[in-house]
Amino acid sequence: MWEQIRSNRIRSAILVAGMGALLLLLGYFLGLYFFDSTTAGLIIALIVWVMMLLIAYFQGDGILLSVAGARKIMRDDHPRLYNIVEEMRIASGLENMPEIYIIDDPAPNAFATGRSPDKASVAATSGLLQKLNRDELQGVIGHEIAHIKNRDVLLMSLAGVILGTVVILAWYATRIMFYSGMSGGRRSSRSGGGQGQIVVLAIGIILMILAPIAAQLLYLAISRKREYLADASSALYTRYPEGLASALGKIATSTTQLKSANKATAPMYTVNPLREEGRAASDLTSTHPPISERIRILRAMAGASVADYDLAYRQVKGRTGIIPVSALNDSGDLALRAASAETEPAEESTEKVKRTRDTSELMWRLGNYRTLVCECGTKLRIPPTLRAPNVRCPHCGRSNELT
Amino acid sequence: MIAVYIIIGIVVILLIMVIATYNGLVRLRNQVKNAWAQIDVQLKRRYDLIPNLVETVKGYMKHERETLEAVTKARNLAQQASSSGAGERAKAEGELSSALARLLVVVERYPELKANQNFLALQEELTSTENKISFSRQYYNDSAMKYNNQTQMFPSNMVAGMMGFKASEFFEVTVAEERAAPKVSFP
Numbered sequence: 001m002w003e004q005i006r007s008n009r010i011r012s013a014i015l016v017a018g019m020g021a022l023l024l025l026l027g028y029f030l031g032l033y034f035f036d037s038t039t040a041g042l043i044i045a046l047i048v049w050v051m052m053l054l055i056a057y058f059q060g061d062g063i064l065l066s067v068a069g070a071r072k073i074m075r076d077d078h079p080r081l082y083n084i085v086e087e088m089r090i091a092s093g094l095e096n097m098p099e100i101y102i103i104d105d106p107a108p109n110a111f112a113t114g115r116s117p118d119k120a121s122v123a124a125t126s127g128l129l130q131k132l133n134r135d136e137l138q139g140v141i142g143h144e145i146a147h148i149k150n151r152d153v154l155l156m157s158l159a160g161v162i163l164g165t166v167v168i169l170a171w172y173a174t175r176i177m178f179y180s181g182m183s184g185g186r187r188s189s190r191s192g193g194g195q196g197q198i199v200v201l202a203i204g205i206i207l208m209i210l211a212p213i214a215a216q217l218l219y220l221a222i223s224r225k226r227e228y229l230a231d232a233s234s235a236l237y238t239r240y241p242e243g244l245a246s247a248l249g250k251i252a253t254s255t256t257q258l259k260s261a262n263k264a265t266a267p268m269y270t271v272n273p274l275r276e277e278g279r280a281a282s283d284l285t286s287t288h289p290p291i292s293e294r295i296r297i298l299r300a301m302a303g304a305s306v307a308d309y310d311l312a313y314r315q316v317k318g319r320t321g322i323i324p325v326s327a328l329n330d331s332g333d334l335a336l337r338a339a340s341a342e343t344e345p346a347e348e349s350t351e352k353v354k355r356t357r358d359t360s361e362l363m364w365r366l367g368n369y370r371t372l373v374c375e376c377g378t379k380l381r382i383p384p385t386l387r388a389p390n391v392r393c394p395h396c397g398r399s400n401e402l403t
Numbered sequence: 404m405i406a407v408y409i410i411i412g413i414v415v416i417l418l419i420m421v422i423a424t425y426n427g428l429v430r431l432r433n434q435v436k437n438a439w440a441q442i443d444v445q446l447k448r449r450y451d452l453i454p455n456l457v458e459t460v461k462g463y464m465k466h467e468r469e470t471l472e473a474v475t476k477a478r479n480l481a482q483q484a485s486s487s488g489a490g491e492r493a494k495a496e497g498e499l500s501s502a503l504a505r506l507l508v509v510v511e512r513y514p515e516l517k518a519n520q521n522f523l524a525l526q527e528e529l530t531s532t533e534n535k536i537s538f539s540r541q542y543y544n545d546s547a548m549k550y551n552n553q554t555q556m557f558p559s560n561m562v563a564g565m566m567g568f569k570a571s572e573f574f575e576v577t578v579a580e581e582r583a584a585p586k587v588s589f590p
Contacts, residue, residue, distance in 0.1 A: 079524065083531035090441055091538035093434070093546070134530075239541065 015158065020049050056158050061113040061121055068111070070101035070123040071366050078102070078362050081129060084138050085122055088145040091237035098122050098148060104363050108132065108251045111269045112144035113153050120148040129359045131254070132247050133351060139234055139244025146233030152226050231294055232309035235301060239337045241309075245298035252291040293317075304336050372400055424562040431550040435571050438543035442574065445535045446485065446496060452532060453478045453503075456525050460506070463516040470506050477502040489572040500533070540574050547571045 027045020028038050055063075075082045078100075085100055094117055101123035108128040114120025122144045124137075132140065147153055235241035293316060300312035364371060368384040376396035390401045457471050464471065477499040484495035507526075516522055551570040554563040562568075 079527055080531075083527065083534075087531060087534045087538050090445075090535055091542055093438065093542050237538070 015155070024049075057115060060158060061115060061119075061153075064113050065101055065121060065123060068103055068123060069105075070103045070121075073100050073102050073362070073366070077365065078129065078358070080134070080358070081124060081137070081141075084134070084141050085145070087138065088142045088237055091142070092145050092149045092233070094145060094149055096120075098145070100124075102126060102129075102362065102366065104366070106130075108254050109269045110140050110144055112147045114148060115154055117148055117151065120153050122148075126359050126363055127254070128251075129362075130352075130356050131250050133355075135238075135240060135243035136247035136250065138238050139240065140247050142234035142237040143230045143244060145237065146230040147226070149233065150226070150229060152230070227294070228297075228309075228313065231298060232306050235298060235304055235309055236306055239304040241298040241301045241304065241336070245295045248291050248295050248298075252295075301336075370402075372402070374398055374400055420558075421562055424559045425566060428550075428553055428559065428563055428566070428568050431546070431553055432568065432571075435543065435546045435550050438539065438546045439574075441539040442536065442543055443485075445532060445539050446481070449499070449529075449532050449536065450478055450482050452525065452529055456506075456529060459519070459522050459525055460510070460516065463513050463519075464509070467506075467509050470502075470509050474499075474502045474506050489574050493574050496536075500536075503529070503533070544573050544575075547573055 024042060024045050027041040027043075027048075073081070081102075082100060086097060089097055096118045098112070098114065099121040101121055103123055103125045105125040106127040108125060108131045110122065110124040110128055112120060112122050122141065124140075128137070128140065231244060234244050238244070296316045297309065297312045300315050301308045302311070361371075364381055370382040370384070372380040372382055372391070374380055374393040374396065375398055376393060378393055378395040380391060380393060380400060382391065382402060386402070388402065390399050392399050453474060457475055461471065477495075481492075481495040481499040484492050507529075510516055510526075553559045554568050554570050
C-alpha cells in the first residue's frame with residue numbers, strides 16, 4: 001500500500017498549499033481594503049493559516065467528531081463493538097487501538113478520523129450497531145481500519161477542517177464587506193472610493209464562488225480509489241467479503257438520512273450520507289462509488305487477497321485494475337472463510353432483538369439516564385435532571401425510591 | 404583514475420543496497436516476532452476465560468460433565484504446550500478450539516443458560532477471543548510469508564544467508580475433527 005500512502009502525502013501537501021494560496025489572496029485584498037497596506041493583510045493571513053494548520057493537525061479529529069455528535073465509549077459500554085474493532089486492529093497489524101465513538105442516529109453509517117495510525121478514532125452510528133450482524137459489522141469496521149492503516153484519515157480530517165474554515169471565513173468576509181459597503185466604505189473612500197468599491201465587490205463575489213469550489217476540490221481529493229482500496233483491505237482482513245457486501249446492501253436500503261452529516265464531513269463516511277431523504281443510496285455520487293458496484297465487486301471475489309479484488313474489479317468494471325502494482329506482488333493465495341454462526345437465518349431474528357436492546361441500553365447510559373427496575377419488571381429510565389425523591393411506576397403504580 | 408572512481412561508486416552502491424536489504428529483513432523479522440506476541444496474548448486470554456466459562460456453565464449443565472472436563476483438560480494441555488515450538492503448540496490449541504466448539508454446540512440445548520446475562524457476556528468474549536486468535540494467526544502467517552519470501556528470493560537471500568536470517572515457521576491450526584479429538588473419561 002506504499003504507493004497509496006505516498007499519493008496521500010502528495011495530495012495532503014497540495015491541499016494545504018492551495019489553501020494557503022487562497023488565504024494569502026484573501027489577506028492581500030483585505031489588507032488593501034482595511035489597512036491600505038497589503039503587507040499587514042498578508043501577515044494576518046499567514047498567521048491565520050498557520051493557526052488553522054495547527055488546529056487541523058492537532059484538533060481536527062476532535063472537531064469533526066464533535067460536529068458529528070459522536071461520543072466516546074469504553075470497552076464495557078459496548079463490548080461487541082470494542083471487540084470487533086480490536087479484531088480488525090489485530091488483523092490489519094495496526095499497533096495502537098483506535099478510540100471508539102458512537103453517534104446517536106438511526107441511519108447506519110461509520111467513519112474513521114485521526115492524525116496517524118497511532119492516534120485514530122472510529123465512529124459508528126447506533127443504527128449501524130442495530131442493523132448489522134457480527135460479520136457485517138466486522139466488514140464495515142475493517143473498511144474503517146483500512147482507512148486508518150492506509151493513512152487516509154489525516155487527509156480526511158485536514159480536508160474537513162480546512163474546508164469548514166474556508167466556508168466560515170468566506171461567509172464572514174462577504175458579510176463584513178456587505179455592511180461596510182453600505183456605510184460608504186470608510187477607508188477605501190480615502191484612496192479614491194469608486195475603484196475600491198468595485199474591488200471589494202469583486203472579492204465578495206469571488207469568495208462566494210470559491211467556497212463551493214473548495215468543497216468540490218475536497219470531494220475530488222477524497223477520491224473513489226480510496227474507497228475501493230479500503231473495501232479490498234477490508235476483505236483481506238476479514239477473509240469474508242460477503243460481510244461487507246451484505247452490510248453495504250443493508251446501508252443502501254436504509255432510507256433514513258444521517259442528521260449530523262454536512263458537506264464537510266460527508267466524504268469521511270463509509271457510504272455517502274447526503275443522499276436525498278427516502279431515496280436509496282445506490283445513485284451516483286461523486287465522493288463515493290455507487291454502492292451496487294461495490295457490492296458486485298465484493299461478491300465477485302474468488303479469494304480474499306488484494307489480487308482477487310483487483311480481478312473482481314476488472315470483471316465488473318471491464319477496465320484496468322484499481323490496486324497499485326506494488327500491493328499486488330506480495331499477496332499470496334488466500335482462501336475465504338465461512339460465515340460465523342450468527343449469520344445463520346435462524347439466529348438472525350433473536351439476534352436482532354438483542355442487538356437493538358443492547359444499543360438502546362447504551363444510548364440511555366450515554367445520556368446519563370439511570371435505569372431502575374421496578375418490582376413488577378418494568379424498566380424505568382430516570383433522566384439526570386430529575387430531582388424528585390421517588391418516582392411512580394406507570395405500569396403497576398408502585399413508588400420507587402431514587403437513591 | 405576514472406576506473407577507480409567507477410569501482411568505488413559500484414562498491415558504495417552495492418553497500419547501500421546490502422544495508423537497505425538488511426534493514427528490510429530486520430523490519431520484517433520484527434514484524435513476525437510482534438505478530439507472534441499478539442497470538443500469545445490472545446491464547447493466554449483464552450486460558451483465562453475458560454475456568455470462568457466452566458464455572459458459569461457448570462450449574463446449568465448437570466449431564467455434560469464429560470464435555471466440560473474435555474475443555475478443561477484441553478486447556479491445561481495447551482497451556483503446557485505453550486513453551487514448545489509453533490507446530491506442537493498449534494496442535495494443542497487446535498484441540499482446545501474443537502473442545503470449545505463442542506461445548507458451545509451443547510449449550511444450544513440449555514435455553515435457561517442462553518438467557519443468563521453472565522453467560523452471554525462470556526460467550527461474546529469467547530467468540531471474540533476465538534476471532535482474535537484466528538486474526539492474529541492470519542496476520543502472523545502473512546507476515547511470516549512475506550519474511551520467508553525475502554529470505555529465499557534473489558538477491559535478498561544472499562544478504563539473509565550471510566547475516567543468518569532463517570525462515571520462520573507457519574502457525575497452521577489443523578482443526579481436529581470431532582471424532583479425532585481425544586476422548587476424556589471422567590473418573
